[in-house]
Amino acid sequence: MRTVTRKSRLAVWKFASCDGCQLTLLDCEDDLLALAATVEIAYFPEAGPMNSGHYDVSLVEGSISTPAALEHIRAIRRRSTHLVAIGACATAGGIQALRNFADAAEFAAAVYPQPEYLRTLATSTPIAEHVPVDFELRGCPIDKQALLEVLAALQAGRQPVLPHHSVCIECKARSSACVMVSRGSACLGPVTQAGCGALCPAYGRGCYGCYGPQEAPNPAALSARLGALGVGAQTMRRLYRTFTAEAAAFRAESERHGA
Amino acid sequence: MQAYPGLYPVAPPQSAGPEPLMTSALAPPQVLTHAGFDALLAELKRSGHRLLGPIVRDDVVVYDDIESTADLPRGWTDVQDGGHYRLQRRGDDALFGYAVSAQSWKPFLHPPGQRLWSARMRGDAVQIQPEPPPSERMAFVGARACELHAIALMDRALLGTGPGDPYYRARRAQVFIIAVNCSVAGGTCFCDSMHAGPQVTAGFDLALTELSDQSPPVFLVHSGTTAGSAVLAAVPSAPANAAQIAAEQTILAHTRASMGRKISSTNLHDLLLGNLQHPSWTEVGERCLACGNCTMVCPTCMCTSVADVSDLSGERISRSRRWDSCYTSEFSYLHGGSVRHSTAARYRQWLTHKLATWHDQYGSSGCVGCGRCITWCPVGIDLTEQVRAIAAPPAG
Ligand code: SF4
Ligand code: SF4
Ligand code: SF4
Ligand code: SF4
DSSP states (O other): OOOOOSOEEEEEEEOBSOSHHHHHHHTTGGGHHHHHHHEEEEEOTTTSOOOOSOEEEEEEESBBOSHHHHHHHHHHHHTEEEEEEEHHHHHHOOGGGGGGGSOHHHHHHHHOSOGGGOOOOSOOBOGGGTSOOSEEEOOSSOOHHHHHHHHHHHHHTSOOOOOOSBHHHHHHHTTOOOHHHHHOOOOOGGGBBOOSOSHHHHTTOOOOOTTOBOSSOOHHHHHHHHHHTTOOHHHHHHHHSSSOTTSHHHHHHHHHTOO | OOOOOOSOOOOOOOOOOSSOOOOGGGSOOEEEEHHHHHHHHHHHHHTTOEEEEEEEETTEEEEEEOSSGGGSOTTEEEEEETTEEEEEEOSSOOSSOSSOOSSOSHHHHSOSEEEEEEEEEETTEEEEEEOOOOOOOEEEEEEOHHHHHHHHHHHHHHTSSSSOOHHHHHHHHTOEEEEEOOSSOOTTOOTTTTTOOSSOOSSOSEEEEEETTSSSOEEEEEEOSHHHHHHHHTSOOEEOOHHHHHHHHHHHHHHHHTOSOOOOOTTHHHHHHTTTTOHHHHHHHHHOOOOOHHHHHOTTOOOEEEEEEEOTTSOEEEEEEEEOOTTSTGGGEETTEESSOSHHHHHHHHHHIIIIIHHHHHSSOSOOOOOHHHHTOTTOOOHHHHHHHHHSOOOO
């Protein structure tokens, strides 16, 4: 057992994202004091002014979608001992990765009066596509207990105890009725990584896949069943292209159902 | 049965339950009205039992806390098939007119998560705090024959001959079981093939048969233990007449004839273990989602994994176990990787353990034919079909 000898320096960085994941840190209410006792929050634009130097842990929210971000993430990697990508944007490109399936310039022209001032990449991609990532914390948004577990694990020098299997296992552990079997609703739970506690099925909705693919996803087999339940090609494509469209297994499956 | 060159010691079949339970033929059956049944539940509650029984929640029959017969799924039945479950009205007032609930009693005897101990560092001293076993008394209302067989299998595995699992033992030792003979078989049931139902024969305190077409509807009740007889004696009941006793066998014969699935249970052990390279394993591996639902709902799947976590300060640690499944990669993770890396290998592990190597390990099949793994598989993979595929002569 290692005891804490000095506070570790933590930084929180933001790329293309909605801020929801980093706010999870502030949402840790009861645990904030314990956190403050072990961690020095050295850079956190959501909570105060900026600092400089080297960080023991960098939490990175958001996807890489501009040339400047591409430079910035490399600099962050150099200044960080551990880099943890947090949330669907940082681990799978986020909702904004829908641009990867379309013409980003066309979007820009439709939204901005003078798109020529924009400096944007054609794609929105996860952090791990650009720099080595030590741990990916999934979810849209991430779960605060999972965040605390990752920080506690890094502090102790152990592996975080977090699942990589399907959402279904959590769904059954909480005795939810399976919406696919009992209602014929589309659910991505069988191909999605657990960690949320099977939130959506507990409220009678199919999983939207916000934690991205599980460790051994078989979306083709799931799609065959969804097809039999009456899900058409367009809906199928959209199912796999919501929060984690750029995750390889979901991307490939969505493309099997049309461009 | 040919000896499988496996790693398991052969445990002699034995009843490892906390109290030897008798079969039904010992005392003449009584008849209980719905009001009498309610009085019986009240009596169990009065004696400190947490009443658990079937209720309808989110359009599914599940086991949960109940207060009285008013909470039971009166008038409901279920339509079950591979990956398909719907409730339907029966058109009568039967309380147990459905076939099999979504989940078995497993979560109450062997919960999905169990803390084992916690520890605290104070300076250099470590204080270890063991997690005490629970002391709750539970009454299971409406347990089916297949479920009693499953509990007996869990007893053998988790109590066994050694010290066993203290948490399971503590919960199990205090359970009062009211069993029900099935009056209808579900679309995925095959307990008859597995010799595990539909008639309850052992492992209960009281066993009911619902005579729902009598007016008023009544229950035929058998006592299986002295505890069962004592509770029954505390409430109003009458001796059963010959017609009522005969009705029970008619109902069971009807249930046997309406099994939705069947499996040839003769020497599945040698069939499966002699065909480990059969192409149908690859084929089922392509359809299987490796989602683990089948293991979660199986009343005899009891595997767990154990993990230690520390808090932010590093001063508090706890060790817990939780349900695990042979479909996860961590389950078979040894140094450097998972030894069952393909989904086909994981499916094969599950089925061959359940139907074949369980015999080597515990002296019986690990499947009681409840059909839950078929119904609750999101893509409807059916173990009875898989067995047929392997038994079929190779194509071409
Ligand atoms: S509702 Fe979805 S997540 Fe839950 S068991 Fe069914 S398929 Fe899996
Ligand atoms: S059930 Fe699916 S969509 Fe809902 S929170 Fe969990 S992973 Fe996200
Ligand atoms: S293998 Fe399937 S049918 Fe057999 S006991 Fe388990 S869930 Fe029931
Ligand atoms: S057999 Fe069905 S329930 Fe079991 S892991 Fe495969 S897809 Fe999931």
